[in-house]
Amino acid sequence: MIDVCRSLPIWLIPALPAAGFVVLALVGARFPRRWVAIVGAGSVGAAAAATLCTAIGFLGRPPETGVIEERLWSWIDVGSFEIGFNLAVDALSLVMIFVVTFVGFLIHVYSTEYMADDSAYSRFFACMNLFVAFMLMLVLADSLFLLYLGWEGVGLCSYLLIGFWYSDPANGAAARKAFIVTRVGDTAFAIALLLLYKHAGTLDIQAAMAWAADNWAVGSGIAVAVALLLLGGAVGKSAQLPLQVWLPDAMAGPTPVSALIHAATMVTAGVYLIARTHVVFELAPTAMTTVAAVGAATLLLAGCSALVQTDIKRVLAYSTISQIGYMFLGLGVGAWSAAVFHLMTHAFFKALLFLGAGAVIISLHHEQDIFKMGGLRRRLPGVFWTFLIGSASLAALPLVTAGFYSKDLILWAAWSSDSGSPWLWAAGAGGALLTAVYAFRLVFIVFFGDERGHVERRPGLLILVPLTVLAVLSVVGGFVETPSALGHVSFFFDLLDPVLPPAHATVAGHGTEVLLQTVVAAITLLGVGLAFFLYVRRPAIPAAVKASPLGAWLCGLWLSGWGFDTLYDRIFVRPFVAVAGLLRADPLDEISSSVARVIAAGNSALSRTQDGRVRTYAFGIGLGAVIAVAVVVLT
Numbered sequence: 001m002i003d004v005c006r007s008l009p010i011w012l013i014p015a016l017p018a019a020g021f022v023v024l025a026l027v028g029a030r031f032p033r034r035w036v037a038i039v040g041a042g043s044v045g046a047a048a049a050a051t052l053c054t055a056i057g058f059l060g061r062p063p064e065t066g067v068i069e070e071r072l073w074s075w076i077d078v079g080s081f082e083i084g085f086n087l088a089v090d091a092l093s094l095v096m097i098f099v100v101t102f103v104g105f106l107i108h109v110y111s112t113e114y115m116a117d118d119s120a121y122s123r124f125f126a127c128m129n130l131f132v133a134f135m136l137m138l139v140l141a142d143s144l145f146l147l148y149l150g151w152e153g154v155g156l157c158s159y160l161l162i163g164f165w166y167s168d169p170a171n172g173a174a175a176r177k178a179f180i181v182t183r184v185g186d187t188a189f190a191i192a193l194l195l196l197y198k199h200a201g202t203l204d205i206q207a208a209m210a211w212a213a214d215n216w217a218v219g220s221g222i223a224v225a226v227a228l229l230l231l232g233g234a235v236g237k238s239a240q241l242p243l244q245v246w247l248p249d250a251m252a253g254p255t256p257v258s259a260l261i262h263a264a265t266m267v268t269a270g271v272y273l274i275a276r277t278h279v280v281f282e283l284a285p286t287a288m289t290t291v292a293a294v295g296a297a298t299l300l301l302a303g304c305s306a307l308v309q310t311d312i313k314r315v316l317a318y319s320t321i322s323q324i325g326y327m328f329l330g331l332g333v334g335a336w337s338a339a340v341f342h343l344m345t346h347a348f349f350k351a352l353l354f355l356g357a358g359a360v361i362i363s364l365h366h367e368q369d370i371f372k373m374g375g376l377r378r379r380l381p382g383v384f385w386t387f388l389i390g391s392a393s394l395a396a397l398p399l400v401t402a403g404f405y406s407k408d409l410i411l412w413a414a415w416s417s418d419s420g421s422p423w424l425w426a427a428g429a430g431g432a433l434l435t436a437v438y439a440f441r442l443v444f445i446v447f448f449g450d451e452r453g454h455v456e457r458r459p460g461l462l463i464l465v466p467l468t469v470l471a472v473l474s475v476v477g478g479f480v481e482t483p484s485a486l487g488h489v490s491f492f493f494d495l496l497d498p499v500l501p502p503a504h505a506t507v508a509g510h511g512t513e514v515l516l517q518t519v520v521a522a523i524t525l526l527g528v529g530l531a532f533f534l535y536v537r538r539p540a541i542p543a544a545v546k547a548s549p550l551g552a553w554l555c556g557l558w559l560s561g562w563g564f565d566t567l568y569d570r571i572f573v574r575p576f577v578a579v580a581g582l583l584r585a586d587p588l589d590e591i592s593s594s595v596a597r598v599i600a601a602g603n604s605a606l607s608r609t610q611d612g613r614v615r616t617y618a619f620g621i622g623l624g625a626v627i628a629v630a631v632v633v634l635t
Contacts, residue, residue, distance in 0.1 A: 005057030008050060010070040010087045013097060014136035016047040020129040028122030040125025041108035044132055048101035058094055059495075066090055066498040067206070069142060076145075083203065088142035092499045095340060096139035096272060099347045103264045104132050106466040110355050111256040113462035114362060118254075124164060128260065131157035135265050139272060144193055144203040147273075151189065151237070154266045155182055161261060162253040174252040181246040185236015189273075192229035195222065196280075209279040216283050227280050227287030230273060231294070238270030238324050241298045245564045247321055251313040255358030258313060263320050263350040268343045271327045275336050275500060282334075282501075288419055292332025296427035299325030301562055303434030307441070308558045311368045312357045315442055318561075319394065320350060322431060326410055329428060333420040335413030336500035337493045341481055342406035348477050349393035349403055352470035356387035359463050360446060364453040370442065375451035383459060384447045386467040391443050393474040395436040395528060398521035399486070402478030407432065409483065411520055412513055418506040425516070432520055436527025444535040485514045 020043025028036055058068065068089045075085040089097075108128060115124050131154055138150030163175030197203050199222060200211040216223040234240070239247035250262050261267070274281060274291065281288050299322045306318035323346050330339030361368055363380060377384040393403035411432075415425040481492035493502070534542050545551040557563060609620065 002057055002060035005053040006061060006068075008053050008057065010054065010068065010089055010140060011072060013047050013050045013054065013101070014087075014133050014140060016050065017043045017129040017136070018133035019043060021126050021133060024122050024126035024129065028126055031122060033116065033121055036122045036125055037112040040122075040129055041105065041112055043129055044101060044105045044108045047132070047136070048105045051097050051101045054089060055094055055098065058089060058091075080201075083143055083145045085146065086142045087140040088205075089140065090499050091495045091497075092272075092275060092340065093139045095344060095496070097136055099268075099344055100132060100135050100139065100265050103347050103351050103470075104135075104260055106469055107256050107260045107264070107351060107355065110259075110358075110463055110466040111254075113460055114256055114358055115254060120164070124161075124254065127157055127160045127164070128256070131161065131261060131266070135269075138269060142205060144196070144205055144208065144277075147205070147276075148189065148193060151233075151269065151273075152186065154261070154269065155179065155186065155237070158182075158250070158261055158266060161257040162250045164253050164257065168252075171252040174246075174249040178246040178250050181243055182236045185233045185243055185270075188229045188231075188236070189233025192226050192233065195226050195229070205276065209277065212283060213279050218283050219285060220283065223280060223283040224286050227277075227284035228290065230277055230280065231287060231291060234270030234273050234328075235294060236270070237273075238267050238328070239321050240270070240294050240324060240328055241301065242564070244298065244302065244321050245561060245568065248314050248317045248561060251311070251317050255313065255354060255361060258316070259351045259354035259358070262317065263354050264347040267320060267324060268327070268347070271324065271331065271339060271343050274328075274331050275340055278331075278336055278500060281331075285419075288332050288334070290332070291328055292414075292419065292424055295325045295328025295330075295332055296424055297325075298322065299329065299431040300427055300434070303431050303438065305558045305561050306438040307434065308555045310370055312360065312370050312373075312442065312446065313354070313368060315370070315438060316350070316353055316357060319353075319435070319438065322435065323350065323394070326407060326428065326431065329414055329424060330410040333410075333413050333417045333424065333503065334501075335410055335417060335503040337481075337496045338406065338409035338413055338503070340496065340500070341492055342403075342410055345393070345402040345406040345474070345477050348470055349390045349401075349474040352386060352390035352467060352474055353394065355463070355467055355470065356383050356390060359383045359459045359467070360387075363455050363457050363459065365456050367453055370445045371452070373446045373453050374449045375447070376453075376455070377447040379451070379455045380447075380458065382464045383467065386464075386471040387447070388443060389471040389474055391439040393478075395439040396432060396520075396524055397528070398517075398524060400475065402474050402476070404521075404524075405478035405482055405486075408517055408520065409481065412483065412516060413503045413505075415516060416505040416513075417503045419504075429520055429523055433523050433527045436524045437531045440528050440531035441535050444531060448536055449539075483513060483517065484510060485517060 020039050023039050024036065028039070031039070069086065070088070071084055071086045073085050074082065076083040108125070111124070111128065115121055118124060134150045134153030134157060136150075138147055138154060141147040141150060159175045159179040162178050163172045165171050166175075193203060196208055199215075200208045202208050202211070212223065236243045247262060247267065251258055281291065302318045302321035302325060306315050306322060309315040309318060323342070327339045327342050327346070330336070330342060360373065360376060360380065360383060363383075364373065367373065389401075393401040396404040396407045398404050411425060411428045414420045414428050415422065479489060482489040546555050560566065609616070
């Protein structure tokens with residue numbers, strides 16, 4: 001069995017969803033919906049099966065180098081610049097392809113029912129398959145150049161899927177916003193690649209990292225520059241400060257898109273990039289501190305914004321920004337494996353929450369305002385229990401949820417590592433309180449209290465089964481790595497040890513770790529209790545606070561995402577539009593415009609000779625013949 005799995009080609013994993021895209025793009029419109037669903041979901045399911053087989057071969061007989069490489073063909077070969085189209089599987093990419101294919105498959109299965117009434121059914125699955133193929137290419141690439149191809153590919157698919165319902169101008173605007181904002185980060189990433197190639201002479205990931213470790217001193221200017229530029233690319237794709245503004249508006253796309261692209265996979269690409277290039281960041285302590293600071297600030301600001309949102313998907317969008325902030329915090333303090341662990345558990349519970357929100361939305365005829373919901377735990381019991389499990393994991397309910405174990409490891413590293421500090425731990429603990437409050441605010445408003453909406457449609461098995469599987473993973477997924485005080489299971493960290501270095505702790509002590517775990521657990525339970533008190537027992541209190549002058553101002557600030565959109569509109573958008581308006585009257589344009597006008601006038605004059613009258617054409621032929629004869633005679 002192991003030998004069979006080891007012989008399975010790696011290229012098959014991204015090729016299967018890519019083939020699904022080609023089939024659906026070319027002939028999907030002619031297929032009945034059942035066949036569209038089979039091709040769309042089946043291709044990703046087959047990729048998940050290939051991933052499982054690859055994992056069996058990798059874990060059953062680990063390669064001596066820790067990497068399985070597959071060289072396919074030479075992609076670019078110009079002078080000394082050579083880039084191969086090659087793939088590689090190590091422990092980090094194995095975790096990533098597991099998340100992409102298995103969570104992606106569940107979301108595709110869910111989508112077969114959720115999107116059943118949409119007129120562009122085949123186009124939806126074609127775009128989803130293309131996204132999965134590009135995401136798999138991103139994480140399997142053995143060179144930063146090929147990784148960048150996948151990086152831009154998922155950006156393209158994000159644009160196509162956010163603006164999927166393009167007949168609504170608001171959806172098109174959200175898609176363009178996401179595309180433009182993430183281009184800022186992508187530009188920084190591209191410059192980082194150019195600098196790295198200039199100095200290292202290669203973009204092969206392993207070779208470039210080895211060269212940097214051997215030739216750059218810790219704190220050198222070029223290492224800091226490359227690391228900060230890579231960080232720029234990461235904050236754009238992962239929606240971190242200051243480029244987080246695109247993600248809340250990206251909820252304009254269908255809910256399965258939000259679950260796959262904007263919760264489980266694409267937005268974690270920045271986390272993967274930093275983890276993959278951790279050697280450069282370890283050579284740049286300034287960049288590491290910046291990563292941690294960005295993560296800490298983002299998780300707090302986004303958590304506050306999630307507290308006041310009224311759209312169920314926007315609550316989860318700000319929650320995603322906040323939870324990725326935890327991952328950046330972990331990366332910034334050197335807890336590489338802990339950050340990737342939280343990436344995995346977050347994929348489980350956040351995909352679950354988005355899909356649960358989608359089930360609520362279609363049950364209430366596409367209603368998304370949480371204050372027009374209520375009492376749904378009785379009408380949608382399956383959705384309620386799975387959504388409750390997802391919310392508990394998001395809030396990191398102690399001992400029984402996956403989110404608790406992954407978040408606890410990040411917070412312990414923020415306190416104990418040589419790059420950590422009590423301030424970073426305090427930011428993470430404050431974020432834990434905010435998370436518990438907004439997560440259970442959502443649960444209590446949507447599923448408890450009086451019924452404020454009419455359930456028109458109950459979800460079927462194709463929706464409930466993926467929710468159930470993700471709910472199970474949101475609980476048991478955390479037990480692959482537990483702290484020393486709770487059994488000290490270390491399967492996940494042991495798996496990643498050959499790829500990612502362990503966090504360097506300067507503050508040790510079993511008692512300190514247990515104390516901090518207890519404090520954070522108490523903070524989480526306090527947040528759940530506070531949400532229950534405010535939104536079940538005393539709902540008049542939040543309304544009174546919101547009605548006060550200070551409360552109204554603060555609520556408006558948080559509701560708008562701290563005013564970043566307004567700030568960017570005034571600093572960048574309006575000046576750009578004004579300059580563009582001035583350039584429209586540029587005199588130099590008159591040169592090309594005059595040529596166009598002359599051509600148009602000539603065309604208009606010639607078109608008048610084509611009046612459809614035979615005698616006119618005969619006269620023209622005769623006149624031409626006379627002129628030709630005259631020219632011959634006279635010359």
